[in-house]
Amino acid sequence: MSEILPETAEAGAEATSSRMNMIQAINSALDIMMDRDPNVIVMGEDVGYFGGVFRATAGLQAKHGKTRVFDTPITECGIIGVAVGMGAYGLRPVPEIQFADYIYPALDQLVSEAARLRYRSAGEFTSPITVRSPFGGGIFGGQTHSQSPEGIFTHVSGIKTVIPSTPYDAKGLLIAAIEDNDPVLFFEPKRIYNGPFDGYWDRPTQNWSKHPAGDVPTGYYRIELGKAKVVRAGGALTILAYGTMVHVCTAVVAAAGVDAEIIDLRTLIPLDIETIEASVKKTGRCMIVHEATRTGGFGAELSALVQERCFYHLEAPIERVTGFDTPYPHSLEWAYFPGPVRITEALKKIMKDA
Incomplete structure (x- = not known):
């Protein structure tokens, strides 16, 4: 589960x-x-x-x-x-x-x-x-x-x-x-x-239940660079994300009821390819979500790496949900973000024959 x-x-x-x-x-x-x-x-x-x-x-x-x-x-x-x-x-x-x-x-x-x-x-x-x-x-x-x-x-x-x-x-x-x-x-x-910011979280189609604030040790500690984190365990699909998109994906997956494993990359370079490879070989499916534009975005590199290392384990084409290849829109930025509608559509596509 x-x-x-x-x-x-x-x-x-x-x-x-x-x-x-x-x-x-x-x-x-x-x-x-x-x-x-x-x-x-x-x-x-x-x-x-x-x-x-x-x-x-x-x-x-x-x-x-x-x-x-x-x-x-x-x-x-x-x-x-x-x-x-x-x-x-x-x-x-x-x-x-x-x-x-x-x-x-x-x-x-x-x-x-x-x-x-x-x-x-x-x-x-x-x-x-x-x-x-x-x-x-x-x-x-x-x-x-x-x-x-x-x-x-x-x-x-x-x-x-x-x-x-x-x-x-x-x-x-x-x-x-x-x-x-x-x-x-x-x-x-x-x-x-700023953590729980209702003015930004309660959009009509973007109402997440988990906000990015939490308990933080007050003293010294360090997290090793180059180590990804599995923030949600699952067996049907691997989702690779970072930054804000980790929270977006977590909320969308919960609403959709998909048994997805969500990996927060945390460090893009050096990349924890071992954690990614192990997850994709387990689930057989991979989705990549980031806010940056699609062409030349880091998702393209992730897709290539997964294809090279996990080809014989993939049960569906790799999906990418990203920002658009346009100048950043001011008044339409919430349409620019990968959100529930586009991520849910990608989920349905990649899980179609599951």
């Missing part, structure tokens, strides 16, 4: 916990790492006195000082360039790009410098930077505040790409990312930043 699997404490997690949304969990991770390591630096537009546009860095400057939490000019290329230099010097900078849509001016610094520094220096220098950035839709931000560019960076060798779906995972993964000696892009799905 299918079941929603509970959160399990990671090694090193303290017993004391508190109810947190994702913003609070991220803030806690940054605070703890700045307490533990004097080399951790937080920088970015409005992250200091104001505490960030989403308040993820609120209170950090007052506690840790202006030399460790500071505002930068509006220059994404400069922010990442300075962070790369800091990392090579021995610091562990955590720059924030205010919205993922603004990350493109920093692309050259990320691809040509941060990702290649270890290789180019024969291991003499590393780039231990963690780039935090809100991504995806859900706030009616339009074309310049809603993009999901993760597929671009999963193509780049040398960069790790992490996307949490719960406050618990956000804190543990962010701590692991900051401690990593290579550059990590940490994309935060802003649609689920």
Whole structure:
């Protein structure tokens, strides 16, 4: 029988916990790492006195000082360039790009410098930077505040790409990312930043019963990068998702009554292909759901990997449910998201002959 699997404490997690949304969990991770390591630096537009546009860095400057939490000019290329230099010097900078849509001016610094520094220096220098950035839709931000560019960076060798779906995972993964000696892009799905947000969850066809807030250990713990999580056990179908789409898929599957196994990838690069392969070989069917555009999206890579490794176990073609290949719509963003209607149609298609 299918079941929603509970959160399990990671090694090193303290017993004391508190109810947190994702913003609070991220803030806690940054605070703890700045307490533990004097080399951790937080920088970015409005992250200091104001505490960030989403308040993820609120209170950090007052506690840790202006030399460790500071505002930068509006220059994404400069922010990442300075962070790369800091990392090579021995610091562990955590720059924030205010919205993922603004990350493109920093692309050259990320691809040509941060990702290649270890290789180019024969291991003499590393780039231990963690780039935090809100991504995806859900706030009616339009074309310049809603993009999901993760597929671009999963193509780049040398960069790790992490996307949490719960406050618990956000804190543990962010701590692991900051401690990593290579550059990590940490994309935060802003649609689920604030936990139970009825104004966004009670849409006519999108009324989930589970909101992405939860109990989070108040102290230090880490979640290993590159490890997926089975959030719902099942035997008839494997669904691969990450970020907001984990919650969407969980709600739709529950409503549809399908015995689906839902895997939260958590880390796109490095990818936990072993967990994916084991699940698909067990269920014989695979659906991939993500918010980013379809063409060139990370779902295409997932589909290819599943096809290569599980072809003789597949009992139906792999299905993808994604955003559309269009500019991001402002007023129609809830039609753009993969939601109950499109996911249910895909479920019926892939389970047709089951």
